[in-house]
Amino acid sequence: MVTPEGIRPGALLVNGEQIEAIVGTEDLPKDAIRQDFGDLALLPGLVDSHVHINEPGRTDWGGFQNVTRAAAAGGYTMLVDMPLNCIPATTNVKGLEAKRQVAQGKCRVDWGAWGGMVRGNENEIEVLADAGVLGFKCFLVHPGIEEFSMVDEQDLRGALPHLVRTGLPLLVHAELPGPIDEATKRLSGQNWRRYETYLQSRPEEAEVGAIQLMLSLCHEFRFRLHIVHLATAAALDMLRAAKAEGLPVTVETCPHYLHLEAETIRDGATPSKCAPPIRRRENRERLWQGLREQIIDMVVTDHSPCPPAMKRIEEGDFQKAWGGIASLSLALPIMWTEAHRRGCSLSDLARWMSGQPARLAGCEAWKGRLAAGYDADFVVFDPESEFTVTATCLHQGQSMSPYLGEKLRGVVNRTFVRGREVFREGEFPENPHGRELRTVPTFAGRARVRSREN
Numbered sequence: 362m363v364t365p366e367g368i369r370p371g372a373l374l375v376n377g378e379q380i381e382a383i384v385g386t387e388d389l390p391k392d393a394i395r396q397d398f399g400d401l402a403l404l405p406g407l408v409d410s411h412v413h414i415n416e417p418g419r420t421d422w423g424g425f426q427n428v429t430r431a432a433a434a435g436g437y438t439m440l441v442d443m444p445l446n447c448i449p450a451t452t453n454v455k456g457l458e459a460k461r462q463v464a465q466g467k468c469r470v471d472w473g474a475w476g477g478m479v480r481g482n483e484n485e486i487e488v489l490a491d492a493g494v495l496g497f498k499c500f501l502v503h504p505g506i507e508e509f510s511m512v513d514e515q516d517l518r519g520a521l522p523h524l525v526r527t528g529l530p531l532l533v534h535a536e537l538p539g540p541i542d543e544a545t546k547r548l549s550g551q552n553w554r555r556y557e558t559y560l561q562s563r564p565e566e567a568e569v570g571a572i573q574l575m576l577s578l579c580h581e582f583r584f585r586l587h588i589v590h591l592a593t594a595a596a597l598d599m600l601r602a603a604k605a606e607g608l609p610v611t612v613e614t615c616p617h618y619l620h621l622e623a624e625t626i627r628d629g630a631t632p633s634k635c636a637p638p639i640r641r642r643e644n645r646e647r648l649w650q651g652l653r654e655q656i657i658d659m660v661v662t663d664h665s666p667c668p669p670a671m672k673r674i675e676e677g678d679f680q681k682a683w684g685g686i687a688s689l690s691l692a693l694p695i696m697w698t699e700a701h702r703r704g705c706s707l708s709d710l711a712r713w714m715s716g717q718p719a720r721l722a723g724c725e726a727w728k729g730r731l732a733a734g735y736d737a738d739f740v741v742f743d744p745e746s747e748f749t750v751t752a753t754c755l756h757q758g759q760s761m762s763p764y765l766g767e768k769l770r771g772v773v774n775r776t777f778v779r780g781r782e783v784f785r786e787g788e789f790p791e792n793p794h795g796r797e798l799r800t801v802p803t804f805a806g807r808a809r810v811r812s813r814e815n
């Protein structure tokens with residue numbers, strides 16, 4: 362069992378939906394119903410605070426059904442949904458309610474919603490917080506769809522005072538449009554089947570400049586800042602300094618930035634397109650270093666499915682292809698393959714993929730660790746077995762992935778959400794019973810207490 366106190370043999374005593382105690386196997390009550398998982402590892406259910414559930418509006422890209430199925434298969438027990446790619450976007454309460462409506466009866470795991478911060482919706486921020494979103498997301502660059510606008514410094518200055526009053530975090534897609542537009546202009550007429558062309562079109566300066574801007578605003582307004590999908594190691598020094606100074610900033614990166622590398626992405630291989638782009642091997646190694654030093658706090662998937670046609674596989678055009686990688690069902694084996702090779706432990710994975718994302722989402726009182734009083738969310742994981750990725754492993758209704766054909770270490774055997782088995786060796790035994798977690802206002806300020814809703 363991977364517990365906050367370390368890895369040790371034992372038994373998890375589950376009563377109803379909660380963990381009652383962690384005990385020695387000899388200390389189980391006589392009348393307890395036993396399940397023996399042998400030498401397999403028990404990890405806390407994974408929490409993914411960066412997932413795109415494109416329902417309502419773009420359910421064919423991946424909606425509650427498909428996404429939470431992939432999540433259960435991957436050992437995830439709680440997801441937080443990004444406010445864009447669905448129509449309507451979650452930028453006001455009407456959009457939030459539309460999402461809640463369509464989620465009914467479809468979720469195999471628990472979930473929560475981020476609200477959107479877009480140009481002109483500053484007056485919705487506190488209303489959305491009252492309605493139960495767990496925090497907010499904004500883009501400093503065009504997000505690629507029309508229903509969600511980007512914000513600039515001026516917009517942020519208008520919205521941040523509202524955010525501060527909610528006490529909730531702001532998640533930021535940190536790339537500035539300036540350096541990207543300039544680079545793209547320079548590259549006009551180049552061969553966009555080449556991965557190198559795409560890589561050059563999204564330079565590191567775009568990320569570094571955006572993070573710089575957000576850190577200075579964080580300094581001024583003192584809000585909980587979270588940098589999503591950090592792809593460049595060039596920002597690590599700046600982030601290290603900000604943390605040392607005590608700024609309330611957290612950072613995530615994704616399995617694809619920690620596993621893939623620009624050098625081996627073939628030309629035309631658009632399933633690997635995401636933004637910011639996967640950079641070079643040397644950069645990836647420095648991201649790992651940042652993770653070890655806890656400058657990067659967590660690893661989340663940015664699970665973002667789309668219909669295969671949008672990846673333009675036949676043309677292999679990196680400019681026209683949709684950017685996004687869907688990896689909920691594979692993230693744990695991908696991370697274990699890399700982590701094991703680098704001498705990191707299952708405890709590190711539990712912290713990066715469960716404890717820290719739970720804290721960002723504000724559900725750290727229920728999710729993110731194997732301990733008495735916590736939700737009985739756990740994964741039975743075989744850390745020794747290896748498998749080759751095929752379309753059937755994806756469990757997401759689509760067969761497109763940059764990981765097809767890869768040999769990975771570690772197999773998710775079973776997943777339990779609040780004591781009920783939601784995944785067992787390729788099958789999904791239960792009817793969906795996932796719930797939404799919401800913030801509720803409190804007397805002593807906002808957002809410290811979370812309620813759970815059906």
Ligand SMILES: [Zn+2]
Pocket residue numbers: 411413443663665
């Ligand atoms: Zn995303």
